[in-house]
Amino acid sequence: MLRNRFFWxxxxxxxxxxxxxxxWVVKTMVLTIPPQETIVIPGILHWAYVINDGAAFGILSGSPILRWLSLLASVALMAWAWFGRRMLRWEQWGYGLVLSGxxxxxxxxxxxxxxxxxIKVPFVYVPYPNPFPNFVWIQFPIFNLADVFINxxxxxxLIGIYRTPDTPKNSN
Incomplete structure (x- = not known):
């Protein structure tokens, strides 16, 4: 039986x-500057095709280190799931999702x-005129499913930290 099957x-x-x-995005949407938006749920969920050569918020933009960090993290997680201890169920789901991202x-x-x-979530709406002139409004970055899965x-x-461990099955 495969060890840590929920991870895989x-x-x-x-x-x-x-x-x-x-x-689907690359084949059906056009990459433009500024990005064209397709409204899925008005004010909540839009599609907007962009490319990002950095991490979140453009951190380390253009740096090749991100590709190697992704590879290192992926290999380490796979090795741990394959050779390490049997993880608890929440750990398996958590680390598996982080690996997929x-x-x-x-x-x-x-x-x-x-x-x-x-994926664009423009649910932060700034009415005009701004009712909170001292508040800085930011646009949440556009992201993808890999980012969703990591989160x-x-x-x-975090849930796994506060849950009781899986109870071992009786081997009799």
Whole structure:
């Protein structure tokens, strides 16, 4: 039986979803500056095809270190799941989702030299005139499913910290 099977299920399913959505974006949307938006749910969810050669908020833009960090993190997580102890269920889901995101964005960085992003959540609405003139409004960055899976993985890991461990099954 495969050790840490939920890890592998989460990693493979997340990677497939990420790759399929990015392929869909590249094949069906036009990359423009500024990006053209397709409204899915007005004010809440839009599609906007952009490329990002950095990390979140453009950190380390243009640096090749991100591709190697993605590869290193991916190899380390796979080795740990394969050779390490049996993880608790929340750990398996969490680390598997983190792996799917690291692999998804890592593949983009190695193959394309940048990451394909397309999910825009413009739910922060600034009415005019601004009722809070001393408040700085920021535009949340456009992201992809790999980013979603990394964050969901972290949430699973945090939940796992506060959950009771899986009870071992009786071997009799």
């Amino acid at each position: 299920i989460a990693a493979i399913a997340g990677l497939l979803l990420d790759r399929l959505t990015k392929l 690291a692999l998804g964005n890592g593949i983009d960085r190695f193959v394309l030299g940048h990451v394909v992003d397309f 969901l993985g972290i949430i699973c890991l």
